[in-house]
């Protein structure tokens with residue numbers, strides 16, 4: 001089975017309404033190649049404008065969602081509300097949420113299950129910190145993060161895994177294609193052993209961390225890299241080069 005290439009653009013907490021409109025114009029000008037899926041995640045406040053403005057083949061994700069449908073949870077947005085606004089995707093477990101907002105593996109697993117039940121597709125982020133890589137426990141860390149998700153869900157059809165080594169995020173220190181491929185291969189084997197052969201074969205595994213127009217081709221050529229979750233470069237015209245990198 002062919003896994004469609006997936007390009008995610010995570011705008012994080014960047015920009016303004018004027019800049020969001022410019023990015024929409026820029027994105028609408030890109031030709032999305034066949035067999036490539038493009039999903040962008042604007043800051044929550046701009047999601048609806050971006051969604052209204054974008055051409056239909058580019059999808060919109062939220063950068064987070066809570067694990068309740070509604071109630072007294074000040075500041076939170078539910079998966080049901082995202083669905084209500086016509087969204088299809090949510091990013092969960094980003095390392096910035098894990099680090100700054102203390103989201104645990106267990107919480108990320110539960111949020112993933114809840115978002116899937118609400119009918120969203122999930123970009124589930126995992127990845128090791130620098131000290132964990134230096135201690136040679138990268139595979140243990142990502143396995144632990146995957147296990148917490150697998151404990152809550154059975155069907156991985158609507159999950160895309162984003163492997164983002166924390167030391168590579170926003171630092172310009174991209175993982176080498178070999179380093180990334182090693183972890184992606186490990187993750188695919190982990191899915192085969194712990195979920196199913198189908199999940200291993202069909203689940204897209206993205207790489208994220210300092211992806212740019214210059215390194216996307218060699219990273220994307222690796223057999224287990226099925227796309228990217230792009231931060232900084234998704235705010236620039238070079239995002240177009242990344243979208244076209246598999247042509």
Ligand SMILES: O=C[C@H](O)COP(=O)(O)O
Nearest residue numbers: 010169170209210231232
């Ligand atoms: O979600 C995206 C990642 O955190 C990567 O960010 P970056 O491309 O700016 O390193």
